[in-house]
Amino acid sequence: MSVNALLYSLLSQPAESEWLEFKHNYANERQIGEYISALSNAAALVGQRCGYVLWGVADENREVVGTDFNPVTAKVGNEPLEAWLSRLLTPRIDFRFEVHHVDERRIVVLEIPAARQMPTRFEGSEFLRVGSTKKSLKDHPEKERALWELFRHTPFEFDIALADLEASRVLELLEYPSYFSVTGQPLPEGRAGILEKLEVERFVVPRVNGRFDITNLGALLFARELSQFPRLGRKALRVIFYKGISRVHTEREQTGARGYAAGYAGAIKYLNDRLPRNELMGQALRQDVAMYPELALRELVTNALIHQDFSVGGSGPMVEVFDDRIEVSNPGVPLNDLQRLLDLPPRSRNEALASFMRRAGICEERGSGIDKVIHEVERYQLPPPDFRLAGDNTQAILFAPKKHTAMVAAERVRACYQHACLMYVSSQRMTNTSLRNRFGIEAGNAATVSRFLAEAVKSGVIRLGDPGSKSTKDRWYLPAWA
Numbered sequence: 001m002s003v004n005a006l007l008y009s010l011l012s013q014p015a016e017s018e019w020l021e022f023k024h025n026y027a028n029e030r031q032i033g034e035y036i037s038a039l040s041n042a043a044a045l046v047g048q049r050c051g052y053v054l055w056g057v058a059d060e061n062r063e064v065v066g067t068d069f070n071p072v073t074a075k076v077g078n079e080p081l082e083a084w085l086s087r088l089l090t091p092r093i094d095f096r097f098e099v100h101h102v103d104e105r106r107i108v109v110l111e112i113p114a115a116r117q118m119p120t121r122f123e124g125s126e127f128l129r130v131g132s133t134k135k136s137l138k139d140h141p142e143k144e145r146a147l148w149e150l151f152r153h154t155p156f157e158f159d160i161a162l163a164d165l166e167a168s169r170v171l172e173l174l175e176y177p178s179y180f181s182v183t184g185q186p187l188p189e190g191r192a193g194i195l196e197k198l199e200v201e202r203f204v205v206p207r208v209n210g211r212f213d214i215t216n217l218g219a220l221l222f223a224r225e226l227s228q229f230p231r232l233g234r235k236a237l238r239v240i241f242y243k244g245i246s247r248v249h250t251e252r253e254q255t256g257a258r259g260y261a262a263g264y265a266g267a268i269k270y271l272n273d274r275l276p277r278n279e280l281m282g283q284a285l286r287q288d289v290a291m292y293p294e295l296a297l298r299e300l301v302t303n304a305l306i307h308q309d310f311s312v313g314g315s316g317p318m319v320e321v322f323d324d325r326i327e328v329s330n331p332g333v334p335l336n337d338l339q340r341l342l343d344l345p346p347r348s349r350n351e352a353l354a355s356f357m358r359r360a361g362i363c364e365e366r367g368s369g370i371d372k373v374i375h376e377v378e379r380y381q382l383p384p385p386d387f388r389l390a391g392d393n394t395q396a397i398l399f400a401p402k403k404h405t406a407m408v409a410a411e412r413v414r415a416c417y418q419h420a421c422l423m424y425v426s427s428q429r430m431t432n433t434s435l436r437n438r439f440g441i442e443a444g445n446a447a448t449v450s451r452f453l454a455e456a457v458k459s460g461v462i463r464l465g466d467p468g469s470k471s472t473k474d475r476w477y478l479p480a481w482a
Contacts, residue, residue, distance in 0.1 A: 005208055005209045005210050006109070006207070006208055006209035007100055007102075007107065007109060009208045009209075010052055010054060010109070011054075011057065011062055011064070013062070015132070016059065016132035017046075017129075017131075017132065018039075018042040018043070018045070018046050018051075018129040018130070018131065018132075019039055019042055019043040019046060019048045019050070019051040019052065019129070020039075020051065020052050020053075020054075021035060021039065021051075021052070021053045021054070021129075021132070022053075022054050022057040022058070022059045022062065023053060023054065023055045023056075023057070023059075023067070023069075024055065024056065024057075024058065024059075024065060024067060025055070025067050025068050025069055026055075026069075027055070027069040027074065029074075029076050029081060029084065029085070030122075030123075032053075032081075032085065032110075033085050033088055033089065033122040033123065034122050034125075034127050034134060035053055035110075035112075035127075035134060036085065036089060036093075036095055036110070036112050036120065036122060037089070037119075037120045037121055037122040037125070037126060037127040038051075038127035038128050038129045038134045038135070039051030039052070039053065039112045039129055040093060040095075040112045040113065040114060040115045040120035041115045041119050041120055041126065041127065041128050041129075041137060041147060042128055042129035042130075043112065043113075043114035043115070044114040044115040044116070044147060044150060044151075045128075045143065045146060045147055045150065048114060049113070049114055049160075049205070049207075049213070050111050050112055050113055050114060051111075051112040051114065051129075052109060052110065052111055052112065053109075053110040053112070054107065054108070054109055054110075055067040055069045055107065055108040055110075056069075056105060056106055056107040056108060057107065064102045064103065064105055064107060065105065066105030066106050066107070067105075067106055067107070067108055068106075069108055070099070070106070070108070071097035071099070071108060071110075072097075072099065082097065085122075088122055088123050089120065089121065089122055090120070090121045090124070091117075091118065091120070093112070093113050093115075093120055094113055094163060095110065095111065095112045095113065096110075096111050096164075097109070097110050098111065111164075113160065113163065115147070115151075116151070116154060116159050116160075117151055117154075117156075117159070117311070118151060119137060119144075119147055119148075126138065126144075128140060128143060130143075155350065155351065155352060156216055156310045156311070156349075156350065157202075157215065157216050157217035157220070157350055157352040157353055158202060158215050158216070158217060158352070159215065159216050160205070160213045160214070160215060160216070161213075161214050161215060161216045161218070161219040161229045161231065161232060162213065162214045162219070162228075162229055163213045163214075164207065164209075164211050164212075164213065165211055165212050165213070165214065166211060166212075167191055167195060167211075167212060168191075170195065170198075170204055170212050170214060171191065171194065171195075172224070173214060173219075173223065173224060173225075173228055173229075174198070174203065174204075174214065174218060174219075174222045174223065174224065174259075175222045175223070175224045175258060175259065175262040176194055176198065176222065178222055178261065178262040179197070179198070179201075179203075179221075179222055179261070179262075180197075182261055182360040182361070182362075183359065183360065185197070195212070198218065201217075201218070201356070202215055202217060202218075202352070203215060203217060203218025203221070203222065204218055214229075216229075216231075216232065216310070217352050217353060217356070219232050219259060220232060220235065220259055220260055220353060221259045221260055221261040221262070221353070221356060222258075222259040222261060222262050223258060223259040223262070224257075224258060224259075224262075225257045225258070226256070226257065226258070226259060227257065234313075234314060234315065234316050235308070235310065235316040235317070236255050236256045236257065236316060237255070237256040237260070237263075237267055237301070237304075237305065237316070237317050237318070237319070238253065238254070238255045238256070238316065238317070238318045238319070239253070239254050239255075239256075239267065239270060239271055239318075239319045239321070240252075240253045240318065240319070240320045240321065241253070241274060241321045242320065242321065242322050242323075243323075244322070244323055245322050245323050245324050245325075246322075247320075252274075254270060260305050260353075260357070260362075261356065261357065261360050261362065264302075264305075264362050267301070268294075268297070268298055268301065271297065271301075271319060271321075272290070272294055272297070274321075275290060275291060275292060275321065275326075276291045277289060277290055277291055278290075278291055278401070291400060291401065292326060292380075292382075292398055292400075293376035293377065293379065293380050293382075295372055295373075295376050296372065296373040296376040296377055296385075296398060297326065297328075297398065299363075299369035299370070299372050299373050300328040300369075300373060300396045300398070301317075301319060301328055302357065302362055302363040302369065303328075303330075303363075303369060303370075303396070304317040304318075304319075304328050304329065304330035304394075304396070305317050305330070305353075305357070306348055306350055306353050306354040306357055306363060307330060307332070307334065307335075307346075307348055307349070307350070307354075307394070308330035308331050308332050308349075308350075309330075309331050309332025309333070309349055309392075310331075310349075310350070311332075312331035312332055312392050312393075315331045315392075315393070316330075316331065317329070317330045317331075318330075323400070324399065324400045325397055325398060325399045325400060326397070326398045327395055327396075327397050328395070328396045328397075328398075329390065329393045329394065329395045329396075330393065330394055331392060331393055332349070332392065332393070332394060333389055333392070333394060334347075334394050335347035335348070335349070338387045338388065338389070338394075339417075340481070341370045341387060342370045342371050342374060342418065342421040342422065342425060343421055343424065343425050343479075371422060371425055371426075373385060373396075374418050374419075374421070374422045375422060377398070377418075378419065378422070378438045380401070381401070381438070381439065381440045382398070382399060382400075382401055382402070383399040383401075383402050383407055383411050383415070384399075384411060384414040384415040384417075384418050385397055385398050385399070385418075386399075386414065404439045404440075404441065404448075404452075409455060412452050412455060412456070413455055413456045413459045413461060414461075415438070415439070415452075416435065416452055416453060416455070416456035416461065416462055416477075417456060417461040417462060417479065419434070419435055419438050420456075420461075420462045420477055420478060420479045421479050424478060424479055424482050429465065429476040429477075430462070430465075430476060430477040430478070431475065431476050431477070432446055432449050432450060432453065432473075432475070433446075435449050435452065435453065436449045439452075453477065456477075457477075460480055461479070461480055462477045462478065462479055462480055463477065463478055463479075463480050464476075464477060464478075465477055465478045
């Protein structure tokens with residue numbers, strides 16, 4: 001078999017380095033495990049996507065001499081070498097052995113992905129390459145600090161979801177026509193033009209052997225099936241409808257298959273088509289009205305997708321529909337105070353994901369969208385939404401219609417606070433009249449609204465805008481933090 005592009009590139013290197021090791025027949029299994037740890041961590045530090053060990057190459061002159069080492073048949077006890085190594089590595093990185101032949105001489109290439117999120121360990125110990133020498137990472141604290149600093153600044157979106165793929169396989173896995181559709185670009189005629197665009201967006205990364213890696217960003221946005229990507233299958237949007245107000249009886253459940261950008265419109269349609277609706281009587285006509293404002297629901301679902309913490313394993317964004325409420329949740333706690341979601345600029349862990357969703361028109365350019373949620377809730381005169389933490393998850397809850405007379409004190413206080421925040425960010429004043437309109441209360445019942453305001457002031461969430469005002473008619477209010 002002829003020398004492929006990767007092997008040619010490695011043999012062309014002038015010498016061993018932090019990310020490259022040449023061996024002849026040396027094949028001690030524990031040493032291989034330590035080399036995997038060392039080369040993985042060193043590759044991350046020097047900006048290489050992978051480290052490599054080559055067997056069958058002379059170290060001094062990189063002459064191809066061949067090797068007796070065969071990873072396919074090698075065992076540790078009764079356990080295959082590859083399985084044994086994988087079991088003792090933390091985290092389980094996707095290293096791989098490849099066997100090539102050059103002039104009928106066997107060459108073994110071990111490809112080792114660069115460490116991501118945490119150092120790669122073997123049997124609980126961390127190693128590193130310093131120059132061409134394997135060392136314990138603990139003996140080089142300055143490099144250990146640099147490695148952790150690197151992990152803190154490497155976004156999850158640009159980690160690799162699937163590696164070493166043929167171009168045709170990339171286009172099978174990614175719903176690339178949707179990318180060109182949502183960005184308003186014409187579809188290129190050839191495969192090369194399509195892949196070039198995907199590379200520019202950092203959805204795919206070319207390898208030196210002419211193959212490609214798909215990043216988490218590319219998969220999360222445009223996967224045809226997220227389940228094809230092992231680390232991302234649980235990050236698909238789940239929609240669950242329950243019978244009643246508890247989770248005892250599930251009526252239907254659907255887990256999205258496609259990436260967020262490709263599948264967003266379909267997910268929202270699926271949800272809206274199955275939500276209850278109200279029939280309102282006008283002067284002459286019946287009007288069919290959604291129980292929940294679609295815009296508010298869209299904003300909450302979008303926030304759950306783009307603000308989730310991908311480091312929280314085993315869960316993903318979810319919409320749960322009960323008879324009396326909708327709960328939208330995502331893994332992770334918000335980076336802003338839950339009480340300041342409406343006025344503070346949003347902070348996202350996933351800037352690349354959020355940026356593309358904005359470009360695609362799925363979420364807004366500015367703000368968190370929470371102001372739109374509150375505006376729509378008030379327009380529908382619904383109870384105030386609740387934003388809360390539930391373990392490692394953030395929840396946003398929309399409630400079904402309820403008259404103000406049926407609301408408990410906590411709901412009335414929350415409604416007053418949210419109304420004050422909305423008026424403040426809109427450069428307007430919260431007054432008895434504005435709150436009365438928010439609840440749909442007749443002008444003759446202004447005293448009822450005054451009691452609501454007094455409750456909110458006493459609870460400390462709002463305050464008088466002009467404490468010196470003598471006239472109750474002229475009073476206006478601010479959020480306590482304003």
